[in-house]
Amino acid sequence: MLRSAQAVAAAGLLFAGVVLLQARAGAFDSEFGAHPDESAHYVTGLMVRQYLASGSWSSPMSFAEDYYIHYPKVAFGQWPPLFYAVQAGWTLPFSPSRHSVLLLMAALTTGLAWSLFLSARGHCGALPALALALVLVASPLVQKASSMVMAETLVALLCFQAALGFGRFIDGGGQWRHAVLFGAWTVAALLAKGNAMALVLMVPVALLLAGRLPLALRPALWSSGAMVVVLCGPWYWLTAGMAQQNFMGGPGPNLGYARFASWFYLWHLARAVGWGMVALAALGLAATARATWVRRRGQLAAAAALVLATWVFHLLMPSSREPRHMIMAVAPLLLLAGAGLAWIEQRLRAQDASRRAALALAALLVFALDAFAVPPKAWRGFSGVAERLVSDEGFDGSNVLVCSDERGEGMFISEVARRQPRPRRLVLRASKVLARSGWNGEGYQLLHDRPEELQQYLEGAGVAAVVLDESAPAAAFPHHRMLRETLARDGRWAPMGSFPLDRAGMDAPPGIVMYRWMGAPPRQTIAVDPRELLRGKRVLPLSPSPEAR
Known part of the structure; x- marks a missing residue:
């Protein structure tokens, strides 16, 4: 006893x-x-939760592919x-x-x-x-x-x-x-x-x-x-x-x-x-x-x-x-x-x-x-951006592009997914759709080398918001610089807010800037088998599938 x-x-x-x-x-x-x-583990666990809660268990692979298309951190x-x-x-x-x-x-x-x-x-x-x-x-x-x-x-x-x-x-x-x-x-x-x-x-x-x-x-x-x-x-x-x-x-x-x-x-x-x-x-x-x-x-x-x-x-x-x-x-x-x-x-x-x-x-x-010490955990900044996105009805049904390093893109996707476990939009990772590389970043290749070409892609992808991490780790990538130049050249992109960013407890100026598309409502026109994106190709499905709605 x-x-x-x-x-x-x-x-x-x-x-x-x-x-x-x-x-x-x-x-x-x-x-x-x-x-x-960390964000990949969280989003993957969230995907399994949503699959079990859906009650439709006939096609787990299709569900996983669809979830990845919307939240590409699975x-x-x-x-x-x-x-x-x-x-x-x-x-x-x-x-x-x-x-x-x-x-x-x-x-x-x-x-x-x-x-x-x-x-x-x-x-x-x-x-x-x-x-x-x-x-x-x-x-x-x-x-x-x-x-x-x-x-x-x-x-x-x-x-x-x-x-x-x-x-x-x-x-x-x-x-x-x-x-x-x-x-x-x-x-x-x-x-x-x-x-x-x-x-x-x-x-x-x-x-x-x-x-x-x-x-x-x-x-x-x-x-x-x-x-x-x-x-x-x-x-x-x-x-x-x-x-x-x-x-x-x-x-x-x-x-x-x-x-x-x-x-x-x-x-x-x-x-x-x-x-x-x-x-x-x-x-x-x-x-x-x-x-x-x-x-x-x-x-x-x-x-x-x-x-x-x-x-x-x-x-x-x-x-x-x-x-x-x-x-x-x-x-x-x-x-x-x-x-x-x-x-x-x-x-x-x-x-x-x-x-x-x-x-x-x-x-x-x-x-x-x-040996005792308390290692701090202080990674903040994308939560406010995600809250702004999901609470603004003007973005309902439209897609968003996030441009940061691997950690930042994962943080943003996980914050959006935490608020909306059932996806309502495509979250596009700039590191995946504006460039191509291996799992660990090897073989990097820029996919758009002119602002006009990149703007055409953004319109075809139905992107109505861009989340741009201006901190040093993210800004070092060529696709980040090309995206920044595109947003500055086209007057239809307007900044809608700046958000402070902490990386490992240290302020990372100038932080995060969120842009809104002010032109005609974008219409997504790029359509292809979503499994191609899983192989690293720059493609999108035409619309969200019923399982994810």
């Missing part, structure tokens, strides 16, 4: 801590621009579907508001921290385990993920559960039920994000660290692998080409990328929890390897293996080199730190509550002095 009460109290405290840190960072007031992918297929299903499952009973989805992210972070608390409690006691869970919540790396609509927290939670499940498989001597549970968590993790492939590397390392290599021959373990192949294989086979577009460090594993990424990821993982926690984790790993008194040895071996596998996997996969990829390793690293605290308890004979409390407080103090 006491342990259940502890678990409930810990969950409440952890959730409150996550929300307080989100508020302190400014997440509830910021738009979805802290990462270029990335379904670029990432697996589970994160968007989780978003839809949350926003259907609640709402797709910014506050709502951030509370979802808080719940996911709480789930990860709570899982750490429950597993660490068996090694070092409730108070030190709670301290470790609070360290996870307060880790600057985890805080950033909690304040953004990104898949990292979900995949970290599922991978940690998979590691704990595999630890039970080791400790239980290779039982079928543990193997099936491990397979289920692995399937879920892989359907959340491809980074979960690190679990494949975790398995042999965990068996080696635990000294249980013969378990690799158990049919139960191979059955979990079969589950993964059958349930996840088709998705990854179908989307392999799209995933390779994210390989920014080369077309495949290479020594040059691995050499630079190795120290990068080690450094950011250490800074996520502080060097004191890293030392405790190393102590816990050493104690686990040498001592026979350690309980649940398999779980600690799996935790250590997941830390190593996460690091190695991101050296082999030359995707974007970003600290967020190490979030998967934070919880298992802190579980090892719990084993280190347990070793200290054994040596100090600090088994009573007061000494354990002192040990927990010391761990928190070491982390606070070494």
Whole structure:
């Protein structure tokens, strides 16, 4: 009974801590621009929500294509579907508001921290385990993920559960039920994000660290692998080409990328929890390897293996080199730190509550002095523009062009979509319809090199409003300069308002300017199969489809 009460109290405290840190960072007031992918994750989740709410489920691909045409920040297929299903499952009973989805992210972070608390409690006691869970919540790396609509927290939670499940498989001597549970968590993790492939590397390392290599021959373990192949294989086979577009460090594993990424990821993982926690984790790993008194040895071996596998996997996969990829390793690293605290308890004979409390407080103090900070989230400016657009009846049924960098265009689209989940207009991205390039900006090509030609395109596209981001990152693009020249030359375009823009908490002058078309009402005349736009061609459908109205 006491342990259940502890678990409930810990969950409440952890959730409150996550929300307080989100508020302190400014997440509830910021738009979805802290990462270029954030708006894509939000809009894709919104699309899945609208599809489920539509009641017409006969043609999901047509619905997705149509939604992309109207809100071209959908990335379904670029990432697996589970994160968007989780978003839809949350926003259907609640709402797709910014506050709502951030509370979802808080719940996911709480789930990860709570899982750490429950597993660490068996090694070092409730108070030190709670301290470790609070360290996870307060880790600057985890805080950033909690304040953004990104898949990292979900995949970290599922991978940690998979590691704990595999630890039970080791400790239980290779039982079928543990193997099936491990397979289920692995399937879920892989359907959340491809980074979960690190679990494949975790398995042999965990068996080696635990000294249980013969378990690799158990049919139960191979059955979990079969589950993964059958349930996840088709998705990854179908989307392999799209995933390779994210390989920014080369077309495949290479020594040059691995050499630079190795120290990068080690450094950011250490800074996520502080060097004191890293030392405790190393102590816990050493104690686990040498001592026979350690309980649940398999779980600690799996935790250590997941830390190593996460690091190695991101050296082999030359995707974007970003600290967020190490979030998967934070919880298992802190579980090892719990084993280190347990070793200290054994040596100090600090088994009573007061000494354990002192040990927990010391761990928190070491982390606070070494690594704690609240990373701010402050990306604002497009919300007011979107509100002006959707509230002006003069723009009903007309299309809008937004010209900014990847973050800015995504911020604007997500703000319009948040206000109108059922699209009423086409939002055109200048980076897609005025220029052509690859997923990561390679092969850039300007599509209109004269103002007259660009103006003709705008009229044919039925554009009645233009949102022009004049800040430095956006203004560097040739299509941005061509659009600015076109708007200045043609007197039928009139400025209707200027809006301040904040990028990462810094004012980005001169901000955003919104233009209105003052000529005859534009009529959209460009018509083609909408699937062509998905292939990167400069085309538009003739009118919104019934599903999107």
